[in-house]
Amino acid sequence: MTSYRYLIIGGGMTADAAARAIRETDPDGAVGLISAEPHPPYARPPLSKGLWKGDSDASIWRGTETAGVELRLGRRVTGIDPKRKTATDDRADVVGYEKLLIATGGTPRHLPLDAEQIIYFRTYDDYRRLRALANERLRFAVLGGGFIGTEVAAALRTVGRDVVMLVPEAGLGARVFPADLSQFLVGYYREQGVEVRTGEGLAGITPRAGKLAVTTTAGAELSVDVVVAGLGIQPNIDLAEQAGLRVDNGIVVDELLRAGSPDIFAAGDVANFFNPALGTRIRVEHEDNANTMGRHAGRNMAGAAVPYHHLPFFYSDLFALGYEAVGDLDPRLETLADWKEPFREGVIYYLKDGRVRGVLLWNVWSQVDAARQLIAERGPFTPRRLKSRLPA
Numbered sequence: 001m002t003s004y005r006y007l008i009i010g011g012g013m014t015a016d017a018a019a020r021a022i023r024e025t026d027p028d029g030a031v032g033l034i035s036a037e038p039h040p041p042y043a044r045p046p047l048s049k050g051l052w053k054g055d056s057d058a059s060i061w062r063g064t065e066t067a068g069v070e071l072r073l074g075r076r077v078t079g080i081d082p083k084r085k086t087a088t089d090d091r092a093d094v095v096g097y098e099k100l101l102i103a104t105g106g107t108p109r110h111l112p113l114d115a116e117q118i119i120y121f122r123t124y125d126d127y128r129r130l131r132a133l134a135n136e137r138l139r140f141a142v143l144g145g146g147f148i149g150t151e152v153a154a155a156l157r158t159v160g161r162d163v164v165m166l167v168p169e170a171g172l173g174a175r176v177f178p179a180d181l182s183q184f185l186v187g188y189y190r191e192q193g194v195e196v197r198t199g200e201g202l203a204g205i206t207p208r209a210g211k212l213a214v215t216t217t218a219g220a221e222l223s224v225d226v227v228v229a230g231l232g233i234q235p236n237i238d239l240a241e242q243a244g245l246r247v248d249n250g251i252v253v254d255e256l257l258r259a260g261s262p263d264i265f266a267a268g269d270v271a272n273f274f275n276p277a278l279g280t281r282i283r284v285e286h287e288d289n290a291n292t293m294g295r296h297a298g299r300n301m302a303g304a305a306v307p308y309h310h311l312p313f314f315y316s317d318l319f320a321l322g323y324e325a326v327g328d329l330d331p332r333l334e335t336l337a338d339w340k341e342p343f344r345e346g347v348i349y350y351l352k353d354g355r356v357r358g359v360l361l362w363n364v365w366s367q368v369d370a371a372r373q374l375i376a377e378r379g380p381f382t383p384r385r386l387k388s389r390l391p392a
């Protein structure tokens with residue numbers, strides 16, 4: 001049986017960051033990484049951004065293999081035995097570990113039907129499939145106006161494709177942006193040539209003469225060639241559940257990122273952790289969290305005891321607009337907008353009981369740390385006091 005001092009399950013950015021941190025902390029211990037994907041770890045954000053604007057595919061690879069890590073690719077772990085300290089993969093190979101990291105991320109929510117022309121956009125292979133289809137003059141339907149839906153629609157439009165978006169909410173990014181900004185984005189996307197159908201979800205899809213007949217909840221029928229579903233992800237918790245670890249909206253970890261056992265850690269999109277600045281448990285599906293939490297997990301696996309208190313930021317690009325954001329962007333909170341130019345450049349604060357819970361930096365850059373500081377402060381904040389803190 002092959003055994004590693006450190007075993008990582010998952011081949012995403014969290015896994016890569018952990019592997020590197022282990023190597024830096026312990027130059028000698030054997031590190032193994034098992035990933036269901038056939039590729040070594042790579043950055044996911046460029047799949048819906050840079051690669052559509054001319055960046056080369058070669059730019060996404062993380063080079064994990066150069067960090068002295070043994071990669072076991074194209075293998076899915078099917079079970080963990082915490083007592084024997086082993087993991088078994090889908091080829092029935094059993095691997096031993098001293099310290100284990102579960103960095104299994106998430107799986108896109110699927111529609112209750114399967115058709116060849118439906119793409120769930122998560123992996124490099126999904127990108128390659130969509131990119132090949134986007135070379136043809138086809139019509140694309142994008143389901144969902146959230147993070148992936150807005151980015152994929154912009155990417156497809158950037159390469160000149162015909163795109164219709166079905167968005168059940170009243171606007172784009174409606175779960176994070178205040179209503180007026182979310183409405184503005186609808187108009188902005190339409191100006192870029194995207195057909196945006198708000199308040200309209202998917203009622204059915206039927207394959208018809210090589211195309212897909214998409215019926216909407218408003219009763220319209222659209223004929224498209226490809227459907228891209230951006231319906232969010234679900235954390236991959238099965239292994240943790242089966243191993244008897246605590247699961248509650250992700251794998252529950254303590255501040256050292258241990259999943260209820262001194263030898264098993266979890267990090268990244270799959271992990272549910274306590275954030276002191278927000279005073280609550282959160283699960284974050286963003287790059288900064290994957291990188292930083294993965295690094296912390298790796299160091300702690302190799303013997304450090306560094307608590308994870310980081311408040312991650314996230315970002316997105318929407319055609320020529322872009323943002324960075326920190327904290328809880330819940331539009332049901334009280335929001336205060338400080339625009340330098342309405343909807344083009346400014347800062348939006350999300351407040352609760354006079355405290356800042358989240359900050360949206362809309363086309364405003366290099367202010368993430370200042371925003372984190374505001375969230376960590378007790379307040380109370382008046383609009384005047386806030387506006388003097390971050391220049392819009």
Ligand SMILES: Cc1cc2nc3c(=O)[nH]c(=O)nc-3n(C[C@H](O)[C@H](O)[C@H](O)COP(=O)(O)OP(=O)(O)OC[C@H]3O[C@@H](n4cnc5c(N)ncnc54)[C@H](O)[C@@H]3O)c2cc1C
Binds near residue numbers: 037122286
């Ligand atoms: C297209 C796209 C664009 C994005 N853009 C941004 C952005 O602009 N900004 C931002 O902040 N965030 C962005 N994100 C989110 C960010 O990429 C994720 O938060 C990050 O990839 C999470 O990393 P992870 O390693 O925790 O999980 P994942 O990336 O989901 O990796 C999990 C890995 O585990 C493997 N795995 C799962 N189960 C098993 C198993 N049983 N056995 C073996 N292997 C297994 C999977 O195959 C995968 O390789 C984007 C995501 C996508 C998909």
